[in-house]
Structure formats: structure tokens, C-alpha cells
Amino acid sequence: MIIKDVDVYPLRLPMKQSFAISGGKVGDPSSGAPHVYVKLTDEAGHVGWGECRPSHRWSYETLESVVSTLRHYIKPLLLGQPAEDVQGLTAQMNRHIAGGQSAGQPIAKAAVDMALHDLIARRRQVPLAGLWLSSGQGAVNLSYLISTASPDEAAAHAMAAKEQGYLGVDVKIGLNPAKDMEILEAVKQHAPGLFFRVDANQAYDLPAAVRTGKALERLGVDVFEQPLAAGNLLGHAELRRKIGVPIALDESVWSPGDTLQAIRLEACDMIVVKVTKMGGLSGAKLCGEIAKASGLGLLGGGLTESRLGLSASAQLFHHLQIRTPVDLNGPFFLADDPVESFPDLQDGAIRLSGRPGTGCDVSMHKIDRYTYA
Template identity: 35%
Template sequence: MKIERISIRRICNPINRPYVTAFGSQSAFNSILVSLESGGLTGWGEAAPGGGPFFSPYTDETSFCIARDFIAPRILGREISSGAELQELLQGIRGNEFAKAAFDVALWDLLARQDQLPLYRRIGGSGNVARVGYTFGVLNSYDELLAGIEKVTASGYPRVKLKFCPGWELEMLAVVRAAFPALTIHIDCNSAYTLADLPLLQELDRFHLAMIEQPLRHNDLLDHAELQRRITTPICLDESITSVQEAEQAIRIGAARFINIKYGRVGGITAALQIHALCGEHGIGCWLGGMGESSLGTTVVAALATLPNVNYPSDISPAEKFYVRNLGTPVLSTDRPGTYTLREEPGLDVVPEPDALRDFTVAAVHFEAPC
């Protein structure tokens, strides 16, 4: 299909309450939104690098500039029929995975709409149900945390993830494990530790966690491999996985037993599918995570979470949990807590709501191919 028109937007969407991790606190999530038009159809793609270079080296502003100045000119007016073809066209642009991801997702949405298939079927999903867990950040008290866990597990969520950082560590985990001895729990360290913290990290084995997510710095693959040799709890890599190549290297050196795939950080659906296949080939568990995307992006995460080798409940937070207003409609539906059911309409089946799109757009640029 010929890419006839391209629109690129920077989005800043306020959230209901500050979101606290080891990187700090944020009051809004920033993303870039791309639309591609061809043959009367429109595909939408979102990627959420954030407003600062904390979760990755990129921001919504840098991604917008790369998308505007380098990616759009390379693909406008071109015939593109697959994610692999788009990857080939963008191969000369180093890094900038979030910018690439927004275009890649928009292309997959466009292709699925053209084929009259829901996105999850177009990418090879094994069903229309995505299993999800529940994440707790740093709260005001242990009592608040315990009450929250009791509520979500009673409602049906199969596992919980706990943010783990200095000041919210072993004591917190001991309190939770004592209250919920059989619950599937894993912790997310967001790169807060080093091998100098080995004694603390070794203590985690006694809590029988499903995994420790990203305990060390994002660029410490060798140290993660060393840590995995010295603890029994599985390590899950998150921030370290920024490409198919990083995933391959991590698997090769034994740096992880699980990988959290975030489509925005690895370059889109095409790269996420390649990492999923790589995990399957090597017996590595995988699951999907989000980065504060709106309902457009969370639907992409849910579609990827239906893939056959996704063997752990994914992180898919409904947009209404975080955002004051939804950017896109319709939102993900759920029959019961712990699952999301994807609809059978063609493509992503989510489009931006015009008023929200206008209100949340910080910058925009539009391109049209000559006739």
C-alpha cells in the first residue's frame, strides 16, 4: 500500500495521581501519535517515551523531531506491505525506537484494517483474551498496600507486581509475603541496584518470588548474568531490552529467564514479534508491559499479550485507571478482573476522540504525498 498521508503529534495526557517509581514521580504521560493513510483507510500508532530521559534516552520531543525530520520523509509516498519492509526502510536511522514504534504500529493497524482482521489475529495471537496482573507503586503505608492487594486478588487478579526501591524494600516484602503466603508476586526494581547490593538481592530468594524485574542498571547485561548465577530467583529484564539484538545477547549469556517486552522501547510490533519468537526458541518466559500509553497503546499491548509464548500475566493498565480523560475510544473491555477481551473489529479498533486529541496535542505536523 502507498503511504499517502502522515500525521505526527506530541501528546501530553494528565494522570489522576502522581506515579512514583525509582526514577521519581510524574503527573502526566507523554507520547507521540502517528497516523498513516492509504486507500481511504487510516492506521494509528502510539509510543510513549515519556517527557524526560529516565526510562530511556528518548523523550516525546526528541522522538517527535526524529519522526518529523527523518522517518516521515523516508516513507511518504512509498509502497509498504509489511513491518519487515518498514524496518528495512528505517535501518539507516540508529536507535530512536519509540519514534519507529509509532510508525510500525500505525502500519500494522493499517494492514489489519485492509485485511479486515482484528490486530490480535493479524499478528498471530492465539485467542482474544489477554491475562493481566496488577501493579502497586510506592504507597503511603503497608496497611494501604495490604488492603489494595486484598482487594485486587479477591476480585480475580492472578498476580501482583510490587515496586521495590530504597526505602520500600525487604520490610515491605516481608509484610506482604506474611499476609499472602501463596500469592504469585514479583518485584520491579527499575534499575535501582548494583552488584554491590548482592547481599540484599540474595535475601530475596527466601520470599519465593516469581521473578525480580530489572534489578540492575539498564546497560549491565554482564552483571545481570553474574547476578542470575548467584541467586535462585529468576531475573526478568525490562529496561535492558531495547532491541532484538539486546534480547538475543541477554539470552546468550544467561542474563535473564524472563523478558518483559515493551513494544515502544524495542521499535514496535515487528520487533516485539521477533523477540517473542526468540524467547520461544530458547525457553525464555515472556510477557508484555506498557509505558503509560493511552487506550490506543494499551490495546496494542493487549493484542501482543495474546501471543502463544506469553506465559505470565502481563502489565496492561486500563487507561481510565491513570488518565483524567481517555484519548481513544472504545477502551479495552473486561469480563472479569485479570483478563481483557479484545474485540473482533478490524485493526486496532481504537481511534482518538477528536476533542481529547485537540486538547492533549502539544505539537503536530502533517505530510501529504504528491499525486
């Protein structure tokens, strides 16, 4: 199972609506969304596909840096190597692309890691989860993402979430801090009983986070995600002592080492598992297992990946037994992607098919259509 070829496709996928976090827009209908697909082919002709979703709004990795890293540094490293040695190849990539605070270029590496898993699983004729001795069938509940600075729009989205059968909502705040509580109150009013996840994306300093956290406690929010800057673990630990809402870390936790540090400092109640930010399925699985073994809760998330990344993430979340609705939000924002066949996605859940690999087939015609030169 020697890797014969590595193809890297920079894509701009069409968006049906804009997506903004507290740091700014991560895509809009006029410019589309940057994605990178990686195709691995072995000597027998078996193929595996992986995806990553870079954005300068949530890390230093851009579409350009990811493509350059993959084509000029990672591809020569992979050619001629055994595809089944995922751990060894990951170690080689980490040595070849030096790290800083975390492993260097984890988003670029995530696409390779996903493609390796897909290739191995397809060759063995098992779903991704079968590689971890888990079932590749079952349902994973999704949360309905609400990202708006308008309380009226938030109310309309909350009603839509309820009507469409979603079991949870994920509300972005910090877009207009003066309106945050109005937005959250509107959501709570129109979607009572749903799992209520509030994500600040690092929008606050500690005093503001304490005030907001106490208000969230009164409102009945289930989890307050990443209120402070990513590196401020001590601040999150202090915030935990001052408010009653569970704290989840996302941007603070990119690696197993980050997970361990958050545990040591008692900085959170939960971590957000994301395949793309954690260097792929291998890193995300290990982060989740460390957190679970330490008694932390798990949330599932994504970076508006297409249905390829969504399916891979859902299989991992199913394996990790994440019960709360997960934030795999690509379908809310993408108008199209290169995936031809895909597990069933409706009524607020993805139903895993048990097909080999990710369960997705990729259209080369659409790859050509959306390739960004």
C-alpha cells in the same frame, strides 16, 4: 496501499495519580503524561493509528525528540511508500535514524510500526493478531501495579488487587530501599497466592541485589526484574548464580540483538517484551520469538500507554502465549485518553474483541483537547 499522509500528535494525557520508578517520576496529575499518537492514511482513505510513550526517566527519548524525529525525518521517508512493506520500511527507518547501542529512536519508530500494523489489519478487516495467523479473541490477564514507598499503601493496594480479581501483582522497589522488604512483606501478606513480580528498575549494585535476591527467595517472589544497570549483563549472570529467584531483564533488552546477547551470556531466565521500547510490534514479536525458542520465559509489560497501545500489546502477548499476568498499567494512572471504543477491560483482564486492527477507535475531539503544542 500507498501512504498518503502522516499526522503526528504530541499529547499530554491527564493522570489520576503519580507514577514513580527508582529513577524518579514518569508522570503526575499536575503535568500529565507525555504520549505521541501517529495517524497514517493511505490513498484509499484507510487509516491506522499508533502510539508511543516517551519519558526521560527510562530512555534518552523525550516528547520533543520523538515529535521532531517523526515530523522531520520519518514522515518524509514514509510518504509515497507501500504501507504493507513493514519490513522494508523498518529497514529504511533504521538506516535513516542511525543507531547507537540499539536502533536509533526505537520509541518514535514504535508508533509508526503500530500504525502500519493497524492500517494493514483494518484494510484486511482482521485483528492485529490475524496478521500473524493468530486469533484476535481471548483474554489476557493483567497484573496489578503497586508503586509506593509506604508499606501501609502497599498493603491496601494488595488487598484491592485480590478483591478485584487480579491474578498477579507487580511491585516497584528501589523508591526507598530501606523500606523495600517491608513493602514486599505487606504485599505478600495481603495478596497470597498471586503471581509476585518485583521490579527494581536498575536500582541496585551487585552486592545489594544479592542481599535483596536472597530475601526475595525466602519471601516466595516469582521473579526479580532488572535489579542491576541495563548494560551490566555480566553482573546479572553472576547474580543468577548466587540467588534462587528467576531474573528477568527489561531495560537491558531493547532489540533482537540484545536478546541474543542476554542468551549468550546466560544473564537472565526471562525477558520483558514491551512494544514501545522494542521499536514496535515487529521488533517485540521477534524478541519474544527468539527468547521462547532459546528456552527463556516471557513477561509482558508496557510504559503506561493509553488504551490504544494497551490493546495492541495485549494482542501480541496473546499471540506469544504469555501466560503470566502482564504489566499493562496505563489504566492505573491515566484519567482519560483519546480512545472511544475499546476491548472489554475489567476483573483484572482485557478481553480481546476480534475487531479489525487494534480494536480501538480514536476521537479527534479528544486529540484536539489533549494536544500539547
